[in-house]
Amino acid sequence: MSFLFGRSTNGSSTQKYKSSQFGPRTAGIHNKSHMSTQSHSGASGLLNRTTGFNSHDTSSSLTEEDDFEIITMEDALPDVETTDQEVPFGRKFGKKYFGFGEKVRNLNHGSFGAIPNAVLDARVRHMKDIQLFPDPFFKTGIFNQIAPIRKQVAELVDADPDNLVFVTNATTAVNTILRSYPFKKGDTFIICNTIYGSCRNTIQFLQDRVGVKVVELTFTYPMNHAEILDLFTSAIDSYENVRMAFFDTVSSMPAATIPWEELCHICRDRGVLSMVDGAHAIGLIPLSLRTARPDFFTSNLHKWLFTPNSVALLYVDRSQHHYVHSLPVSAVYLDDNTTLSGDKEQSRLADTFLYTGTIDYSAILTIPDSIKFRNEVCGGEERIRQYCTDLATRGGALVAKEFGTEILSGKEDNLITSMVTVALPYNPADSPSLQGEINGKYIEYIIREWNTFVPISYYKGQWWSRWSAQVYVDIDDFKYGIRAVLNTLEYLKSLGYK
Ligand SMILES: Cc1ncc(COP(=O)(O)O)c(C=O)c1O
Incomplete structure (x- = not known):
């Protein structure tokens, strides 16, 4: 268009x-x-x-x-x-x-976000810093500079930093999980009809490519959170081979809060994987991933946290680290069955997601500047x-x-x-x-x-x-x-x- x-x-x-x-x-x-x-x-x-x-x-x-x-x-x-x-x-x-x-x-911050001038200036500074001498940045800078930023974001969402990596956007995060996790024919997904279009398409891709089954719940507003919980619970309990429930923190169109924390608990109690699309989450709603305990969670930072395009967090519960592979597969690849020792195993998720080809890291480097603006100016x-x-x-x-x-x-x-x-x-x-x-x-x-x-x-x-x-x-x-x-x-x- x-x-x-x-x-x-x-x-x-x-x-x-x-x-x-x-x-x-x-x-x-x-x-x-x-x-x-x-x-x-x-x-x-x-x-x-x-x-x-x-x-x-x-x-x-x-x-x-x-x-x-x-x-x-x-x-x-x-x-x-x-x-x-x-x-x-x-x-x-x-x-x-x-x-x-x-x-x-x-009046449409929800779609693409917008950044303060100070954050844009900071991004330009980071870009210039990289240009001073690109080699040291790509060889050591990305390790030294990005780890503390992961920690800072982990604090904001109350999560273990080792469970958290950066990707370019929520669409990539969802694709990363859905296309690398070893789903098989007949695995059933529970989703709802307000799911974001690209996410629905990714699940459609799995339907076409792998043969997963999809149960799509219909949200009929006005409805309360208890009704949403009931819909998900009865679907999880009544269909066979339910492998994953996919839901938002706040849906996009129509925009509405979803009881995502309770849904995570329902999934965990029943041994069903939870994939939370929190494209609208960080900077918008309070978050504690330690309390909610999703299996997979993504949030754009470039929507509500005043971070420049394009950066999102991807959270993966420790129990799932072996089954998630970066998109694209990166300079560090570990197959599902390989277990490393000590610290190396601890940081396997971060290591595999750090260098997924040469990208513009300036959006990630600017995250602390966005947080500073929100704290000090706002x-x-x-x-x-x-x-x-x-x-x-x-x-x-x-x-x-x-x-x-x-x-x-x-x-x-x-x-x-x-x-x-x-x-x-x-x-x-x-x-x-x-x-x-x-x-x-x-x-x-x-x-x-x-x-x-x-x-x-x-x-x-x-x-x-x-x-x-x-x-x-x-x-x-x-x-x-x-x-x-x-x-x-x-x-x-x-x-x-x-
Ligand atoms: C609920 C939801 N999921 C996913 C996305 C995709 O976000 P992005 O375009 O940053 O990948 C959006 C974007 O508006 C969204 O609203």
Whole structure:
């Protein structure tokens, strides 16, 4: 899919379609009869560039209800009270410490993260240091410098550092485990339907290549954590040859907390391997791997810990070290049956994952700088978490109010972290290809016209939006995002997607 950035074809990036039926400011306004020539040419220009449809296609899909007017970006902020209580976090904090473009409002930290300027500078310093003389870094530096960083991260997640290595991202971590562990035909996996797409595909690969069986549980929200635990437990107890349960800490789309620690215990009690996808974990939720005792756990650091792309941790319980091999197999390879003596056995996991070919180690080297920023500038993990959860809760409530919809809820359990999921006031498209088409148009328009992005997805008959709070976000950004999303939905309707 191609993203288009920059100004619209009519030469103005501030012109928007606005439906008169949405939002406090638009109520009761105005002459609804038109779509101005200028705005129309903007829309058809966009269509010509991005979809190949022509302007005739566009206008013929409009009906009486699709009345639009031009508004400016300034008009777009809704009439909702602003408070000062987020200071020092919020937009000013973002302007001071982060490098977003002047007009950008980042409401999608959950996808790719974002790093403070100080962390980016630190990364560049590490890159330059390596360039001073690459040989000593690759021959000895990686050993001396990375071991203490593993220790530091192990403290953050309360784990034995020997059980923890760095890989480039959560997708790689999941692939590493699933594709190196000696699964065999008939082994059964228990997964759920909110599993991340690439992880589902990796399990599909095992189905195709090895012949493992997959039981996919359906999460129907609102549901509470006890129901999730029951679903997993009864599947584990009722299917034969259950070898692994795969679950998230916090699911992606829709974003929701999962009772992953209890699930780890359920698996351990029943002799089933647990693979925890904590892509959204470190920097987002409190973690104690010593208490949860998963067999396998991954967390991206580049999402919520302010570490640059690309780095994730991969945790492997000591009992499984022999069965896990790095991807790619590295300069150190030990087969499943080889046991070393003493310290060498102790560090076998770290040794096999240290040099998986020549990679850019600067993201790993920058981890301490990210942690320093979080402690010294942000005031520590707890303070960040409190701000973000509170903002996501208030922001999500505001979104739901303005949309006239509901937050994805969990009965008595709170599903909100720094991410909150809210139903869209929009419901076309039950075919996957149409969903993809709508999503593509949505992405292009909201990024180009609004300099923001709120991901949307279709789940169980409903379109949902996912909103990320962060220390550089405040309630005004949510208000801005509300207008951006509503306007983009109007645009979609103008294309005939309704
Ligand atoms: C739940 C979940 N798992 C895995 C991933 C993959 O992360 P990465 O792209 O860093 O490998 C994501 C990314 O958003 C995710 O949300």
